[in-house]
Amino acid sequence: MTKLSFIIVQWLCLVAAGMIIIQGEGQSLMEKVVRVENDLGDGINLNVHCKSGDSDIGEHDLAKGQYIQWSFNCSWLGTTLFWCSMKWENVQGSFDVFDFKRDFPLCGFKCWWSIRHDAAYFYVETKDVWEKRYVWPK
Ligand SMILES: *[C@@H]1O[C@H](CO)[C@@H](O)[C@H](O)[C@H]1NC(C)=O
Numbered sequence: 001m002t003k004l005s006f007i008i009v010q011w012l013c014l015v016a017a018g019m020i021i022i023q024g025e026g027q028s029l030m031e032k033v034v035r036v037e038n039d040l041g042d043g044i045n046l047n048v049h050c051k052s053g054d055s056d057i058g059e060h061d062l063a064k065g066q067y068i069q070w071s072f073n074c075s076w077l078g079t080t081l082f083w084c085s086m087k088w089e090n091v092q093g094s095f096d097v098f099d100f101k102r103d104f105p106l107c108g109f110k111c112w113w114s115i116r117h118d119a120a121y122f123y124v125e126t127k128d129v130w131e132k133r134y135v136w137p138k
Helices: 003-024
Strands: 031-038 046-052 056-062 067-073 081-088 091-099 110-115 119-124 129-135
Touching: 031 046, 031 056, 031 081, 031 091, 046 067, 056 067, 091 110, 091 129
Parallel strands: 031 110
Antiparallel strands: 031 067, 046 056, 046 081, 081 091, 110 119, 119 129
């Protein structure tokens, strides 16, 4: 075996061991749920369309307090990315709702978004705070 293939085999074994440990806990550490909730206030509908490289969550119209959510397992390659485009009244914006490198450590399981008038807020589950993340373009 060359040194490189030894390293690759060793890495695969570590990943396999990690999967067994994580699956043993019942819920995979790699599993996340993204939720996007319309918190714009009375009478304002939110149009949302979310996607990743290989899936399309579809286009949805959300009334006040309604949300869409979906769950997925992050790729072991650390490349999982979901983004959404949103429209309400005459405002339009587009941003990443889950970026593995940025968000994996921040949301334990719940990667929640609250869509508000001034900005889109992200729930940092590990700190239990809503963080202002995306300000609508003027
Ligand atoms: C994520 O992976 C776990 C363990 O393999 C599985 O039980 C679960 O159903 C998966 N979740 C999704 C949303 O694919």
